[in-house]
Amino acid sequence: MTTASAPNAIDSVAGLAADYWRTDIIDIEPGRIHVRGYPIQELIGQIGFAEMIWLMLRGELPAKRQAALLEAALVASVDHGPHAPSIAIAKMATSCGLPLNGAMASALNALDDVHGGAGQQAVELFHDIEARMFDGASLEAATAAGVDAFIAAHGKYLPGFGHRFHPVDPRAGRLLALVDEAAQDGVVGGRYAAIGRAIEALLSGRKGKPIPMNIDGATAVIYAELGFAAPLARGVFCLSRAVGILAHAWEQSGRSERNKGPMPRQLPYRYTGHATRHLTQPESAAAP
Template identity: 80%
Template sequence: MTSPQDFATLAADYWSTSIVDIHPGSIKIRGYPIQELIGTIGFPQMIWLMLRGELPSDGEARLLEAALVASVDHGPHAPSIAISRMAVSCGLPLNGAMASALNTLDDVHGGAGQQAVELFHAIERAQAQGATLAEAVETEVDAFNASHGKYLPGFGHRFHPIDPRAGRLLHLVDEAAADKVVSGRYATIGRAIEALLRARKGRTIPMNIDGATGVIYAELGFEPELARGIFCLSRAVGILSHAWEQRGRAERNKGPMPRQMPYRYTGAPERHFDGETQ
């Protein structure tokens, strides 16, 4: 017969975690009493501690914070932001609007950072197997295109000829590499991809926000899936801000475009039911 102690042990093992240790009057995050962290570390450090188990260096925290700041918003036409506004106008509370918006951050809208890190890692693995940087870039870019189509995550932008965020982020990576905070090898890989695209297309296809933050997440040692998760944390700020702004507007059932703008109907012309089925 199973004893109460056996059930207690089973439950403890079932919910075991190395992240947080909570008892009455005590909360420890990765071993640190929460009261020692409050007012002492910033939110980027807290994210790092939660995900990685240790506190980052000051240089690592600055790079992570830069990536978080850069990705918060991209205007009301960005699908996740637009959905947050429409959701609020339909009566959802802020948390519901945020959940609706965050659920759109999948492979197409929100997944490019993760995909860029995966591409960078593939190029790095090819180099480790003996390929030169140029050979590895060409091979892995072609392999990615063969598997996913012509779109290359992290490069080019549908709106910006040059993404104003990317250059600043890469400059910060270069500074961190000079200070030995990161290796700089993923920035080198990213620029090598730019060089390949320029040679093939005869024009510059610059790195965008997803490529630049992908470089940062790879340089900082975050796994590809965490690159998307951290992007979601960042974009949640913009989603919340737009949802809150929408709360202050007297608009109901906001659609994807103004009601005064017609859409195009492409179905059958008007017809009438004669009461018979074929």
């Protein structure tokens, strides 16, 4: 490589690397940090964490009432007790010697389709029902068709409705009341709240008993009303539940328990395998 060509080659490689790691989110140089174009020092002390989440994910700052709705969803989903799998995993991992970051990572990895994915799935269901309404179906007809299609594809469990522990989820009603207030004031449209309630009515009619919306359904209403893409409903839930996970892992770290299992050692599990059996001596190994 000649001396004259070297700077051009370096510039080419630098340009390739810069394009390879391109981002619209953050711009950093020595002594300078801009988040979505805003100098970080102008954001610090001026916006809340919910607004920062919105800015990072959406590219613009939310209106105050939009941020308040997002924050309500974040607050409501923080924790659901040590029997929740993600929290239990954090406690067990901590007792096995993992530091806080390791316990949090172990717990967050459990937030998949079954435990943690219901919010995303509910938003997807709401969007499907909305699309059927755009095609001309009434709210009731679109809801019935959307629910039937979801059950046919995924099974009888409908994300966001009913709860294995709470007859009525105490978080859902408060969140929906906040959505109603926001819809009255024009902050959100209210379409997804109507869809959620139409699903409640449909399920109650089919089951012959109330099947109320739960925390996943209510937060899904909020995320959909605020325009978050369905996968972000799961991502934002993970941000919220990480707080509970951290709190329980930190609490556990102050205890002397080691190798905490999924249940007290005084409680036996049920063995359902073979009765006691023994190896028989192979013929080839028998004495002559």
